[in-house]
Amino acid sequence: MRVGGTAGGINQVMALRQEILQRSQALQQVRTGSASEASGTDAAQAGTPTGAPGQVAGFADTLQNAMQDVSAVQKRSSDMQAAYERGEVTDVAKVMLARQEAGVAFEATLQVRNKLLSAYQDILRMGG
Template sequence: MTAPIAGAAGIDRVMQLRAQILERNEALQRASASGPAAAPAATAPTSFADTLNTALKQVNEGQQQASALSESYERGENVDIAKVMLARQQASVGFEATLQVRNKLLSAYKDIMSMPV
């Protein structure tokens, strides 16, 4: 029973991401058409910490959904194995990307700390 809910939530999430991409694309096109002076007003500023926090939450949600699908499949519920494998792969890619960003941030921090004053 949880498989259709998780599948529907995944589809809803993909549709939301698609809508966000289309919205940002339209905003970029409007900014390009109006010139460089209108570009700062087209987007609301967000802090780096907020952006990073949002990305980490999305990666966590992806891992939780993959775990839930895997558990449903292991319990013998009617879950498509392709959905399980796709969710696990998406969670893995998200985690690897997050790990690489963390490594780059640590490297940049070390470089900054080793700079002479």
Template sequence: MNPVSGAGNAAGVQQIIAMRQQIIDKSSLLQSLHGPQGATAPAESNGPAGGFQNALKSALDSVSDKQNKAEALSDGYERGEVTDVAKVMLARQEAGVAFEATLQTRNRLLSAYQEIMRMGV
């Protein structure tokens, strides 16, 4: 029985090696597709955390821009420069929804972090 189980293990090892090579090939292909772009080069040097950091920063910048736009429109309306109340209210609603989404994302990330910290090693 040992020769048969040994042959089965050898076939299993060969399959694992073949799958590993496929993963490496696909990874190389993805890296070559993203390589020429200058914006992704710093993220690759930082690893996966750099990609997440960049995505989070761009999302927060977007929320900040929406809030600044809403504030500018509100100030303009108060000074009489902007007469379209619907535009002002829409900008304020967009900023509010973006902030609420950011807050919910922060809450989920914090909850996930706390759950990870409670895990036994």
């Protein structure tokens, strides 16, 4: 009975990951505005794993890439905020959007972490 629950937990994590990727792409499209509309292939390629076509990235690679993406979003947000404080960026909407995107990325990462931890604990309980 628990095996199905664990498989369901993994499916939930994967579904959550897909939702995160979709939200991230939507935020990137909003942030870039008409530039992303002019080059629609960039948005389509953003969700595809790197490597040869048909090659499936491992779980560790996928997780590492996701963490690097979150880190990059947070760094960009921090850089934009610092530039705004120095007076280099005058569009407060862009700064706030970058902060919101960083917050969403962090929250999504935290939710994935919680789901993975819960699945790991379920697996540990199965062994006993």
